[in-house]
Amino acid sequence: MNAKLDLEEVVVNGKKLETPVFVSGPCSAETEEQVLETGRKIAKMGIPIYRAGIWKPRTRPGSFEGLGVVALPWLQKLKEETGLIIATEVANPHHIKEALDHGVDILWIGARTSANPFAVQELADYLGGKDVPVFVKNPVNPDIDLWVGALERMNKAGMKKLMAVHRGFSHYGPSPYRNKPQWDIPIELKRRFPELPIIVDPSHICGRRDLLAGVCQKAADLTFDGLFIESHIDPDKALSDKAQQVTPEALEELLSSLIWRKSEVGTNGLMHDLEILRSKIDQIDDEVLHIFKERMKVVEKIGELKKKNKVTILQTSRWSEILEERKEVGKKLGLSEDFIGTILKAVHQESINTQTKIMNKEI
Numbered sequence: 001m002n003a004k005l006d007l008e009e010v011v012v013n014g015k016k017l018e019t020p021v022f023v024s025g026p027c028s029a030e031t032e033e034q035v036l037e038t039g040r041k042i043a044k045m046g047i048p049i050y051r052a053g054i055w056k057p058r059t060r061p062g063s064f065e066g067l068g069v070v071a072l073p074w075l076q077k078l079k080e081e082t083g084l085i086i087a088t089e090v091a092n093p094h095h096i097k098e099a100l101d102h103g104v105d106i107l108w109i110g111a112r113t114s115a116n117p118f119a120v121q122e123l124a125d126y127l128g129g130k131d132v133p134v135f136v137k138n139p140v141n142p143d144i145d146l147w148v149g150a151l152e153r154m155n156k157a158g159m160k161k162l163m164a165v166h167r168g169f170s171h172y173g174p175s176p177y178r179n180k181p182q183w184d185i186p187i188e189l190k191r192r193f194p195e196l197p198i199i200v201d202p203s204h205i206c207g208r209r210d211l212l213a214g215v216c217q218k219a220a221d222l223t224f225d226g227l228f229i230e231s232h233i234d235p236d237k238a239l240s241d242k243a244q245q246v247t248p249e250a251l252e253e254l255l256s257s258l259i260w261r262k263s264e265v266g267t268n269g270l271m272h273d274l275e276i277l278r279s280k281i282d283q284i285d286d287e288v289l290h291i292f293k294e295r296m297k298v299v300e301k302i303g304e305l306k307k308k309n310k311v312t313i314l315q316t317s318r319w320s321e322i323l324e325e326r327k328e329v330g331k332k333l334g335l336s337e338d339f340i341g342t343i344l345k346a347v348h349q350e351s352i353n354t355q356t357k358i359m360n361k362e363i
């Protein structure tokens with residue numbers, strides 16, 4: 001289905017948002033002091049939009065679920081004092097009513113909500129063309145149509161000031177990321193809707209501070225339209241997402257290290273085909289390496305078992321069987337025998353080295 005979105009420039013309080021656009025602030029509003037102190041620093045850095053969660057969708061009950069309405073006047077106070085544009089997450093009509101009544105300027109739809117068409121439709125019906133920008137995060141699962149569907153539901157209800165937020169996708173199994181970026185999905189969204197601004201939320205992609213800079217630069221290299229990133233005056237004491245939040249000072253340093261290049265090809269940030277394919281390769285290689293790591297963990301377990309039972313490391317019949325079977329699978333996949341042979345030999349050698357270390361008690 002070839003959809004179109006009827007979009008308008010994102011103008012807030014009479015001012016058009018310039019790209020790259022930056023949004024920052026704490027995962028959650030926790031105290032008046034934390035909201036104001038973080039906000040003052042964010043404003044001083046020239047970041048135009050302040051984010052803070054008031055209602056937090058948490059995976060497990062019992063975690064901090066946000067303070068709710070009592071925290072909204074703090075955001076209002078911050079807005080009056082600094083002129084910051086205020087953004088918060090809404091997940092039901094009650095949230096929207098309270099947020100708008102307290103002067104919130106931008107609403108965002110969280111990843112868990114955009115995965116639920118009933119919930120998105122309820123929000124869209126309630127909003128019904130109100131002149132408020134809406135940021136739509138990708139759904140938790142890597143389904144581009146679900147993301148497009150959420151944007152369409154908002155748009156059909158008359159919401160024209162839309163932005164998409166790429167915050168990575170849930171996955172099972174090992175990954176350094178909390179939510180895998182899967183860049184090809186937001187890139188495909190950009191291809192389908194060149195007029196739709198898409199910003200990147202490195203905080204929820206990474207889940208940890210040390211990975212933020214790399215993901216931010218990747219977002220800039222792929223010519224996304226800005227960053228949505230969590231900051232907190234005292235991240236280690238944050239009541240939610242403490243491992244991924246940074247101080248405003250660290251954020252300033254991070255942002256000043258980024259290089260935003262102008263896209264040389266395409267219009268409106270439309271990505272070059274090569275960039276799309278390269279980002280797919282990056283992602284696949286990342287997965288291949290993590291799968292190798294998983295394989296090595298099993299190899300170690302086998303090594304320990306062999307040691308315990310005094311069995312030799314190399315068992316030639318098993319190795320010949322592996323080689324033959326994998327070559328057969330490779331052939332069906334159209335991969336050459338040579339290629340499969342070379343990879344398997346390298347993997348096998350590394351496995352023998354690891355098991356030898358186990359036998360010699362080096363591991």
Ligand code: PEP
Nearest residue numbers: 053110111112137167204
């Ligand atoms: C958030 O931005 O605080 C949040 C809850 O994000 P997400 O919906 O992407 O998990």
Ligand code: MN
Nearest residue numbers: 027230240241
């Ligand atoms: Mn968060």
